Amino acid sequence: KQIIFEFSQTKTKDNIRDSIEMNLTFEEVKNLLISGKFREEQKGRRYIAVSLAEAESIRRIMHIRLGRPIIDGYETTMALRCVPAENYVIDETLNFKPAPNYQSQSAYLSLRFLNCEM
Numbered sequence: 001k002q003i004i005f006e007f008s009q010t011k012t013k014d015n016i017r018d019s020i021e022m023n024l025t026f027e028e029v030k031n032l033l034i035s036g037k038f039r040e041e042q043k044g045r046r047y048i049a050v051s052l053a054e055a056e057s058i059r060r061i062m063h064i065r066l067g068r069p070i071i072d073g074y075e076t077t078m079a080l081r082c083v084p085a086e087n088y089v090i091d092e093t094l095n096f097k098p099a100p101n102y103q104s105q106s107a108y109l110s111l112r113f114l115n116c117e118m
Helices: 026-034 052-064 101-114
Strands: 006-010 016-022 077-084 090-092
Touching: 052 077, 052 090
Parallel strands: none
Antiparallel strands: 006 016, 077 090
C-alpha cells in the first residue's frame, strides 16, 4: 500500500483550520516507519572528513583526472562537500551519484556535531 495524504485548508472567520486525511491504520503507519523504507542507505558509500589542505590536494587530483575515473581500474567516485556551507557540493568526479537523502543528511549532521556546530 502507498500512503495517501490529503492536506486541505479551510478558511474560517478568524483562523485557518488544517486537516489531514489518512488512508492507513495506526499499525500500518507504524510498520511503515520502522521498516526502513524512509531510511535508505547505499552500501559501500563512505564519508570522510578531511582538512582544508587535504581537500585542496584531492580537488587538484580530481581536476587532473577530469573526464576519467579518479582511480584507474576502479569505479570509485567522490564529491567534496563543505559542511559550514550547508553540505554544498564543491566538486565531484565522473559518474558521481548523490546518496539517498537520509544517508546524506545523517552524515552531514554527524559532521556538524563532531565540529561542535550543534
